[in-house]
Amino acid sequence: MFFLARLRAIPAYCLLFLSLVHAREDSLFTSSVTYCEPPETLLIQQFDVAYFSANQSVVFNISAASVEANVYVNANLLLNVYGMNPVNVTLDLCEILGGALCPLPKYNFVGSDSISLPESLGVLDKIPKIAFHIPDLEGFAQLVLTEVGTGDVKACVQATLSNGWSTHQPAVEWATGGLALAALISAAWQSVSPEAIAPSRLLDLLYLYQTIASTSFLSLNYPSTYRAFTLNFAWAMGLFSTSSPSSLQTSINHMRHLTGGRLADATSSSAVSLVNRKLSPYNAPNSQFIATPPIIPRALEFDLSSFANFSTTSHQSSSQVFKALAVDSGAQGEVQTVTSSSSNVLQAGIPIYVNSIHIATANAFMTVLLCTLILFGIALGMFVLGYAVLMCQRVIRSDLHLPLRTYRFWICSWIFRLGIVVFPPITTFAFYQWTLKDSWLSILLSIIAFLITVSLVTYPTFVTCRLARSDSSQALYSKSEHLTLFGPFYVQYRTPRFYFFIIILVASFLKSFFTAFAKASGEVQIIAMVIIEGVVVTLHCLLRPHNTRGGDIFSTFLAIIRLVCTGLMIAFVERLNVAPIPRVAIGLVAAVIFSVAVIVTAINLAFHSGIGRIWSFRGYNTSNTSGSASESMLEKGKISNSNSSEHIGRPVNPTPEQSLPLNSHFLQPYPVSPTETVEQPSVYTRDSGTITVGSLMPRRWSFSPLNSPTNSSQAHEPSSYSSHSTNMISGSSSVPLPPPTHLP
Incomplete structure (x- = not known):
């Protein structure tokens, strides 16, 4: 019974x-x-x-x-x-x-x-x-x-x-988001200078986040632990985890169904229940x-x-246990039926990834688009607020025309940075939406968003290349307006390598292309990704595009990380039939490598955030204050002599403590007239009232003012000659010297 x-x-x-x-x-x-x-x-x-x-x-x-x-x-x-x-x-x-x-x-x-x-x-x-x-x-x-x-x-x-x-933890999402927010604040603060490094490092950080998330978009048999790890960075691709049911997803579902959408909505239960049984966590291919x-x-x-x-x-008691759980x-x-012939089975790649955070496969692009619009809306609000503040100041002061104009250029530069940030997610999910053939309105919006996003990166590329071709690459860095507007694309690179940003954009575009249009074959996807990342690493090593050696090392490090982790995912190809336990081990190794890359990037961001310069500035102020006080006391004659109790008032000895390299041309005597040439002996003696080059100077040195130059020499001498020469010549000699030159 x-x-x-x-x-x-x-x-x-x-x-x-x-x-x-x-x-x-x-x-x-x-x-x-x-x-x-x-x-x-x-x-x-x-x-x-x-x-x-x-x-x-x-x-x-x-x-x-x-x-x-x-x-x-x-x-x-x-x-x-x-x-x-x-x-x-x-x-x-x-x-x-x-x-x-x-x-x-x-x-x-x-x-x-x-x-x-x-x-x-x-x-x-x-x-x-x-x-x-x-x-x-x-x-x-x-x-x-x-x-x-x-x-x-x-x-x-x-x-x-x-x-x-699980490796998918809300705390990790908040930590990575907080790091990005701190990097954004530092970048906004330093971006007043077009050549600041912090804005470029912000783009490097977000691109790293997007790379980690997009590595789970391929049609591979990922271990569950690696897929869960990459979900921590889904927000960087515009995919924010939602509760079930979600009002946002419900609205998108309603819009799709009204415009011809026939694909399934997101399940209210765990997406794991709908995963293809050949894939993790089922691992039952037979x-x-x-x-x-x-x-x-x-x-x-x-x-x-x-x-x-x-x-x-x-x-x-058992009821309380389940509540505690x-x-x-x-x-x-609802318990659903999943068989080998079911239409609701989630295949590898984007379907499993987005459904794991309760976003339907057909809703992925619309979710990314709405998040992008929210991002631009927040940025626009901040821009308008800053503009209002400057306008209020202009009412008080009438000489702020230049700051307002500079602020407009600054706004445009940040719009281009946002275009760089949203370029990978928009292109990836727009391409993928075209393969679904669901909801004509979603497809239309994806085309519009794709064209706008691509224009945000292709127009600056065209203008920059045109200027470099018509004038020279040096003009990209000498023309301040162009540097302020389009500097986010190339300012971190050396002048001969200004075009390197095109390589990064093309690589991102190709990865989005293969992710969407080669979804039927995981082998084709992973081979294409390895080739793309390999080419990028090779070009980093050969061209060394950055302004500093540290920049080259850092960018090459990130490129190698992307290549290594992409290469590890070859083990996730279904046809290779790698056993589940080795796949899990490889997935954990890739997750650890990416985690180390995030930590290294965070350290690099902290180094370029300006905190070190603030600290150095404080130390400089302290030492400078101490030195100024000493000089002031010396001028007032209040420094005591160790051999005497009397206060001695004397000027500071101007003789430098360290010897400076001298230019041989600097030591040539200045001619009395333009047509007169004075032959300079190779060695001078102190008895003759001249200086000796390379010999040891006496401990005490007497100073005497220089003789005034002749009228002929004054005609060819800058007005600052006398003051400079007074500080450079010592001894009893009055031999005139040439104008001061820059010492290396």
């Missing part, structure tokens, strides 16, 4: 081999539930099961019903963990529990409780300790009911498993389910029979 009440031990057993960490307690829970075959006998509304290793207990919350009478079935239990099947047994339900499950009784079951598992099962010994702590565990439990005699499948249920750890001949281990037969008289009444598996929504 109590079919499902006694059948509860079967799904519970499926979940005993993994763990969930909640409140620092090793445990396990179901993260999603789906039908792997259309349901005929068993209907499930909710299926939440958790295992706690501390007391070897199972907590469940199940709502199900048996709707067909006179059905004799066998139950197959399968556990898949990283492609391995540690449990795969088939139970003849007529031979257990005293035959209470033959035939299956029609029964509605709704209940939750906690079960203590017998020690004879040895469940704790079969679970590796690492399974309790490895992030984004890949495993699922499967229950298949097949009719005796015919072998027809009457029910097939799959439940993915999780241990509570068949939808696996059945074996009926076999019942004797130990299992005894233990199952001990549950025959279990009550289905819900207890308060927050049943991350709980809000599963």
Whole structure:
């Protein structure tokens, strides 16, 4: 009579081999539930099961019903963990529990409780300790009911498993966003100078974020842990994680359906339940389910029979346990049917990625577009606010025409920077929207957004190249207006290498192109990405485009990071059939490498944020104040002589403490007249009243004023000659010297 009440031990057993960490307690829970075959006998509304290793207990919350009478079935239990099947047994339900499950009784079951598992099962010994702590565990439990005699499948249920750890953490999203915001403030502050480095480093940081996120857009079999890691940077591509249901996504769905959209909306449950079964976390490429001949281990037969008289009444303790779990598996929504021929299966690449944050595949572009419009709206508001402040100052002062004009150029330069930032996401998702052929309005908006975004980067490129060709590349840096407007594209590069920004833009465009239009073949995508990144690294090494060696090292470092991590993803190609555990290890290595790159970029940003210059300026002010005080006291004659108690007032000795390199031309005597040439001896003696070049000077040196130059020399001498020569000539000689020249 109590079919499902006694059948509860079967799904519970499926979940005993993994763990969930909640409140620092090793445990396990179901993260999603789906039908792997259309349901005929068993209907499930909710299926939440958790295992706690501390007391070897199972907590469940199940709502199900048996709707067909006179059905004799066998139950197959399968556990898949990283492609391995540690449990795969088939139970003849007529031979257990005293035959209470033959035939299956029609029964509605709704209940939750906690079960203590017998020690004879040895469940704790079969679970590796690492399974309790490895992030984004890949495993699922499967229950298949097949009719005796015919072998027809009457029910097939799959439940993915999780241990509570994940590399996708809101704290990481906030930290990376905070770093970008701090870099933005520093860049805005320093961008008053067109040659500031901080704005360029801001673009490098955002491009790194976008690269990390876009590496999960390819049609590859990513391990769940790496895909979850890249979700931390989805916001950099304009994909902000939304709750389910979301008013924004609901509005986009409504718009699509009114304009010819027919693709599925985002699921309210976990996207993992709809993932193609060939991919992680299922890793089951051979068949939808696996059945074996009926076999019942004797130990299992005894233990199952001990549950025959279990009550289905819900207890308060188990209810509290599930509330404490927050049943991350709980809000599963409607249990959907996912088979090899289902149209709702999520394929590798963008579909799985965007649905993991509750964004439908067909909604991806519209989400990116709306986030881009919000970004430009915020920027426009800040620009208008700054303009209003300057206009108020202009009312008070009438000489602010130049600052207002400069401010307009500054606004335009930041609009171009925003164009560089949104160029990768807009091109990627606009291209992808064209491949979906869903909603004519979405396609039209994608074309408009694509043209506007491309114009924001192609127009400055055209103007810059035209100026460099008509005049010279040096004119790009000498014309202040052009440098202020279009400097964000090329100012960080050396004059002969001003064009290097075109290489970065073309590489970004090609990556977007292959991501969208080669989605049918992951091999083509990854080969193209490796070639593109390899070419960029090679050009960095050969051209060394940056103004400083540090800039070349930093940019080359980031390029090598992109190449290495892209190369590691070759292991994720489905045709290579790399085992799940090595793929997870490679994914973790790539995540660590990218994390190191983010840390290095953050350090570089801090170095160029201006904090060091502020600190140096403070130290300079302190030392300068001390020096000024000493000089002031010397001028007033208040420095005491160590050999005398009297105060001596004397000027500071102008003799430099360090010898300066002297130009040989500087030592030539200045002619008395333009036509007269004085031949300078190679060596002078002090007795003759001249100087000796290269010889050791006396400790004490007497100074005498120079003789005034002749009228002829004054005609050819700058007015500042006398003051400079007075500071440069020492001794009793009055030999005139040439005009002062710049000392290296």
